[in-house]
Amino acid sequence: MCAAEPRSPLSVVAVPAHPMIAELPSAIVDIAARRGRAGDLAAAIRAEFGLDLPPPGRFAASGDTTAVWIRPETWLVMAPRGAEGALARRLVETAAGAASVVDQSHGKTRVRLAGAAAPRVLAKGCRLDLHPAQFGPGQAAVTPMAQVGAVLLQRDATPAYELVVGSSYAVPFLEWLTDSAAEFAGTH
Amino acid sequence: MHRIDCPWCGPRDEAEFAYRGDATVRRPAHDAGIDAFYDYVYTRANPRGWHTEWWHHAGGCRQFVKVVRHTMTHEIAGTGKAGDSLPVPAE
Amino acid sequence: MIELPRRPRLRTRKGGHVDRDRSLTFRFDGRAYQGHPGDTLASALLAAGVRIVGRSFKYHRPRGIYTAGPEEPNALAGIGTGARATPNSKVTTVELHDGLVARSQNRWPSLALDLMCVNSALSRFLPAGFYYKTFMWPAAFWEKVYEPAIRRAAGLGRASALPDPDHYEACHAHCDVLVVGSGVAGLAAARAAGEAGARVILAEQDFLAGGGLLCEPGQEAWRQEALAALAALPNVTTTLRTTVFGYYEQNMLGALERVADHLPVPPAHQPRQRYWTIRAGEVVLATGADERLIAFPGNDRPGVMLAGAARTYARRFGVLAGSRAVLFANNDEAYGTLAALAEAGAERVTVVDPRPLGPAAAAARRQGFEVLAGHEVTGGHGGRGIYSVEARAIGSAGAFQIDADLLCVSGGYGPAIQLASQSRTAMRWDDRIAAFVPGDAPGQRSAGGARGCFGIAAAARDGLAAGQAAASAAGFAAKAAFALPEGDDPDATVAPFWEVRARGKSFVDLQHDVTTADIRLAHREGYRHIEHAKRYTTHAMATDQGKTGGLVGAAVLAEARGETVAVVGMPTYRPYVSPVTWGAVAGHHRGRAFAPIRRTMLHDWHARRGAEFMEAGLWLRPAFYARPGEAPWDAILREGRAVRQAVGICDVSTLGKIDVQGSDAATFLDRLYTNTFSTLPVGKARYGLMLREDGMVMDDGTTSRLAPDHFFVTTTTANAGRVMEHMEFHAQTVWPELDVQFASVTDQWASMSVAGPEARRTLAKVIAGLDISDAGLPFMGVADATLAGCPVRVFRISFSGELAFEVATPAGYALAVWEAILAAGAEFGIEPYGVEALGLLRIEKGHVAGAELNGQTTMRDVGLGKMAKKGDFVGKVLAGRPGLTDPARPRLVGVRAVDRERQIRPGAHLVEPGSDRSLGWITSVTRSVEPGGWIGLAMLSGDADRHGQRLVAAFPLMNEAVEVEISSPHFVDPENARVRS
Numbered sequence A: 001m002c003a004a005e006p007r008s009p010l011s012v013v014a015v016p017a018h019p020m021i022a023e024l025p026s027a028i029v030d031i032a033a034r035r036g037r038a039g040d041l042a043a044a045i046r047a048e049f050g051l052d053l054p055p056p057g058r059f060a061a062s063g064d065t066t067a068v069w070i071r072p073e074t075w076l077v078m079a080p081r082g083a084e085g086a087l088a089r090r091l092v093e094t095a096a097g098a099a100s101v102v103d104q105s106h107g108k109t110r111v112r113l114a115g116a117a118a119p120r121v122l123a124k125g126c127r128l129d130l131h132p133a134q135f136g137p138g139q140a141a142v143t144p145m146a147q148v149g150a151v152l153l154q155r156d157a158t159p160a161y162e163l164v165v166g167s168s169y170a171v172p173f174l175e176w177l178t179d180s181a182a183e184f185a186g187t188h
Numbered sequence B: 001m002h003r004i005d006c007p008w009c010g011p012r013d014e015a016e017f018a019y020r021g022d023a024t025v026r027r028p029a030h031d032a033g034i035d036a037f038y039d040y041v042y043t044r045a046n047p048r049g050w051h052t053e054w055w056h057h058a059g060g061c062r063q064f065v066k067v068v069r070h071t072m073t074h075e076i077a078g079t080g081k082a083g084d085s086l087p088v089p090a091e
Numbered sequence C: 001m002i003e004l005p006r007r008p009r010l011r012t013r014k015g016g017h018v019d020r021d022r023s024l025t026f027r028f029d030g031r032a033y034q035g036h037p038g039d040t041l042a043s044a045l046l047a048a049g050v051r052i053v054g055r056s057f058k059y060h061r062p063r064g065i066y067t068a069g070p071e072e073p074n075a076l077a078g079i080g081t082g083a084r085a086t087p088n089s090k091v092t093t094v095e096l097h098d099g100l101v102a103r104s105q106n107r108w109p110s111l112a113l114d115l116m117c118v119n120s121a122l123s124r125f126l127p128a129g130f131y132y133k134t135f136m137w138p139a140a141f142w143e144k145v146y147e148p149a150i151r152r153a154a155g156l157g158r159a160s161a162l163p164d165p166d167h168y169e170a171c172h173a174h175c176d177v178l179v180v181g182s183g184v185a186g187l188a189a190a191r192a193a194g195e196a197g198a199r200v201i202l203a204e205q206d207f208l209a210g211g212g213l214l215c216e217p218g219q220e221a222w223r224q225e226a227l228a229a230l231a232a233l234p235n236v237t238t239t240l241r242t243t244v245f246g247y248y249e250q251n252m253l254g255a256l257e258r259v260a261d262h263l264p265v266p267p268a269h270q271p272r273q274r275y276w277t278i279r280a281g282e283v284v285l286a287t288g289a290d291e292r293l294i295a296f297p298g299n300d301r302p303g304v305m306l307a308g309a310a311r312t313y314a315r316r317f318g319v320l321a322g323s324r325a326v327l328f329a330n331n332d333e334a335y336g337t338l339a340a341l342a343e344a345g346a347e348r349v350t351v352v353d354p355r356p357l358g359p360a361a362a363a364a365r366r367q368g369f370e371v372l373a374g375h376e377v378t379g380g381h382g383g384r385g386i387y388s389v390e391a392r393a394i395g396s397a398g399a400f401q402i403d404a405d406l407l408c409v410s411g412g413y414g415p416a417i418q419l420a421s422q423s424r425t426a427m428r429w430d431d432r433i434a435a436f437v438p439g440d441a442p443g444q445r446s447a448g449g450a451r452g453c454f455g456i457a458a459a460a461r462d463g464l465a466a467g468q469a470a471a472s473a474a475g476f477a478a479k480a481a482f483a484l485p486e487g488d489d490p491d492a493t494v495a496p497f498w499e500v501r502a503r504g505k506s507f508v509d510l511q512h513d514v515t516t517a518d519i520r521l522a523h524r525e526g527y528r529h530i531e532h533a534k535r536y537t538t539h540a541m542a543t544d545q546g547k548t549g550g551l552v553g554a555a556v557l558a559e560a561r562g563e564t565v566a567v568v569g570m571p572t573y574r575p576y577v578s579p580v581t582w583g584a585v586a587g588h589h590r591g592r593a594f595a596p597i598r599r600t601m602l603h604d605w606h607a608r609r610g611a612e613f614m615e616a617g618l619w620l621r622p623a624f625y626a627r628p629g630e631a632p633w634d635a636i637l638r639e640g641r642a643v644r645q646a647v648g649i650c651d652v653s654t655l656g657k658i659d660v661q662g663s664d665a666a667t668f669l670d671r672l673y674t675n676t677f678s679t680l681p682v683g684k685a686r687y688g689l690m691l692r693e694d695g696m697v698m699d700d701g702t703t704s705r706l707a708p709d710h711f712f713v714t715t716t717t718a719n720a721g722r723v724m725e726h727m728e729f730h731a732q733t734v735w736p737e738l739d740v741q742f743a744s745v746t747d748q749w750a751s752m753s754v755a756g757p758e759a760r761r762t763l764a765k766v767i768a769g770l771d772i773s774d775a776g777l778p779f780m781g782v783a784d785a786t787l788a789g790c791p792v793r794v795f796r797i798s799f800s801g802e803l804a805f806e807v808a809t810p811a812g813y814a815l816a817v818w819e820a821i822l823a824a825g826a827e828f829g830i831e832p833y834g835v836e837a838l839g840l841l842r843i844e845k846g847h848v849a850g851a852e853l854n855g856q857t858t859m860r861d862v863g864l865g866k867m868a869k870k871g872d873f874v875g876k877v878l879a880g881r882p883g884l885t886d887p888a889r890p891r892l893v894g895v896r897a898v899d900r901e902r903q904i905r906p907g908a909h910l911v912e913p914g915s916d917r918s919l920g921w922i923t924s925v926t927r928s929v930e931p932g933g934w935i936g937l938a939m940l941s942g943d944a945d946r947h948g949q950r951l952v953a954a955f956p957l958m959n960e961a962v963e964v965e966i967s968s969p970h971f972v973d974p975e976n977a978r979v980r981s
């Protein structure tokens, strides 16, 4: 339908590349249960996507679809970028009135940070304790880092993390992240 | 720097929250009159001691969290969701 | 051949923790010296025979090195050159490196000859509080005369004015147990907690771990073993050169790690300093004890030094601070200095002890030291160093001289309670050691010297117990203990001896030049409370926080009050225990990263087009696009003219956007806005006003209805966050029963305003799937379409007063849509326009913005009173207060300079000619396209209808008075015909 591929928010200003960091072009949709409909929504999502909407502090994944808890009865659903608006339309159909669905595919930017040094990179701006005993695969948090609101989730024990930030903050956030990771560029 | 136990997110730094004042005042009915609204907006007890107040978890779950805090010692006796009624310790 | 006078050898041949096989060259005040790895700048200067290292703050008295650690009050120097110059560094904590450059401070023109020393002669005119008393009158003299003079005379070092070339970073750390200090108690505590399995951070401010153990050759093996054991524990992080400077609520502590201060230049990708925020489950404060001075005349002279410091220089650095020494001490612990000095080669040490002859003194006599029991020191002689010490038997008037080049002083030891005090832990006065001792608090315990547990063996046992207790409190069971240092526990009992009453200046705070007389003066003038006396005299308020003399000052005040120190107490300590550089506080967030910069998805296009950017909140927005050689106002007027006469396009992506859904969404918006949204048809937009509950206007914007239960709300750029929070507050706490969900979609949608008489013809060329004729999309209509193959939502709304469309598209397509519209509009003369032209257009049209909606205006004030609906909404009741409905309140008008080219300014007051009574003020101004010349919006007293009247816009700051004509704020198309065309 679209003549042009959407541009990345990271293209408006050059941000240096780093081997531990990569953008994950994604469809990202905010779903918030309508009042009293969280159960219906959970059942519908389970039936359609094969995943259980997670409780606070967690994310759930099925195939290439991930749902992260971000607010009470509100989740971010993420998948690799497909046709414009497709994930949001699928969620509207699935929720069938049990949720308010908001496409954020352009409004949020998702990046991956992976490597043994990743916790030390994040410690330069993230106030959470990322020690394996405190934060591990499957866990997620909404927390500001380096003055930017972020959704953080830990994908595996590498450790590999994913970070989701507002697109207009993507450049300053990535500038901080690459700056913080610079000392580990050769050691990841 | 406080650590505030968000009922949704768990313990987080004060830096993630915005202080939003007295959580014991209730918005009056729309026909309650100017005096009632005046009290709602302006009149505050400013206690020395335990105080139930709003802390907006602006950097996290965006929820208004109720916090029972001692205004002299900064001790936090408890936190809860917006609809919770929290016990306030005796002095 | 001339025989040079033999200089005493100041560096011992062996022993201590310096590497004599390697030499480091450094410069102090331009002269080159040599030191060794392991030296501090202080030990290297002492080894080189340098005695005077600075001048004092107020009296410019010569000062030497007083301590061997971070408690140093005197020896501050500027370290480094150029952009890396750092003032006020304590030479006692500066780690020597090759090529280090240091400068003394507070001297002019030179250290030896200081002309400001005249302050010392004038000192009886510089008593405590003299700033407050002397320079009060006449007021006009303050700025021009007094302050510059004081600033030249007083103050510490100078910061570099150049940008800091280094980088700094923040680090957030978490642990089960934080141990502060790596003396014997800290090492034992960290090891006990670490072996129990707890996550431990051991923070040491020094560049070597060990604290007092570094002066105990007999315990070196234990120190080494303890460090090896800690290094073998993966759950223990030992961080050297790290000063814990602040203890905040709930066991959050701040620390500064000097990562590269001991290197000439930080290594690649390494910060110079790291600012740690540590969240600890349990804290063990093993900060040791500080030795305190005794107040006597001349106790600040170069050559006077704390006894423990002289011992540290001898034992740890192998440096003899003086060969003919006097030890003036009231405690047995200080006698340990005798052997250290003797071993380091001192010719002679004489003891002056105010106590009657006791066992320690007797033992010293047996070892051959002269001991004057029952004596006190009444002064030291020598301008640039001690030549002789004056002493007398207590109670007798006859003083005598002792030939000496070093005077070691010890008034006893007190726990280093700064951190415990910051955490508001209760302090208890301990008569045994004459000091305040911290108690334990939840999650916090002090150990070893930090709680008055003196002696290596005792401190080690105490540290072990504290480490085990902390680990246990954090949920880790203690493991079998390890061997601890052995030794006799000394008798730490001490009778306080604060002061020798004799003629001359006796200092209690050497850095701020506070004397015992100043404390007594403060008391006489009514500053009886310790917190008041502290502020009046500035006692203990310098960068050393009074670690050596704080308690002595409190004791002098106590004596003046006729009470005990226990009653008088100590002031509460505040962060920072030691100074912290601004660079470290800022970390990554300086320069362009001071705050995150938000950019729209068209940012690079704007930059290529030559936009001049301006900040709007965190956003960068194009102010205008000047062509080569074009003046800013010419560009702005050209852009404005394009909109009035042809077509313009403006990036308005920064406007706040909120998606609101739910079966109660309309009810929710009805309650938050002065308008009614429940009656808004789907496919329509409406301008809305939001009030604060106090009745003042909070924000404005358009709200569109996309479906019966789905709205799209816009806010101003500045208030987007505030409006979101306002919605959250009401949805969560006031009306939790409503079914409403909302999300910020500011970043999801890029939006651009296409405005001007040719806007429709421009868009019609490129838009698909939508009839944008006035019938197809009437004023305030909203519809979806495609443009350049991209999905767009078209809003027929106008801020400029012209026919206009706002085109929104998912942000990733912004550039494609923008360029397609520009290409389509080329034949009509389309121009991109920036924030300045946007402002010009809205002022001409009389639309209010942030300058008018400043939180102090009501809907009626800004001419929108008729937007208030009948039913309830936030702010309705209080907006009806008599004071806010007074018809005489200032209300929105237009102003136009009578002489069209005379500039008017926002902030100017409107007065009648010849009057100085303000009738109101100008809020926004611009040069205009229509009607031409300088125009503005103003808030003007509503006591009379002044439309058509001439007033004066007075701007006294620039001595301007401009005649203006008052009019309706709507300079352009007041009938609103154009927007509906």
Ligand SMILES: [Zn+2]
Pocket: B006, B007, B008, B009, B010, B057, B060, B061, B062, B063
């Ligand atoms: Zn939260």
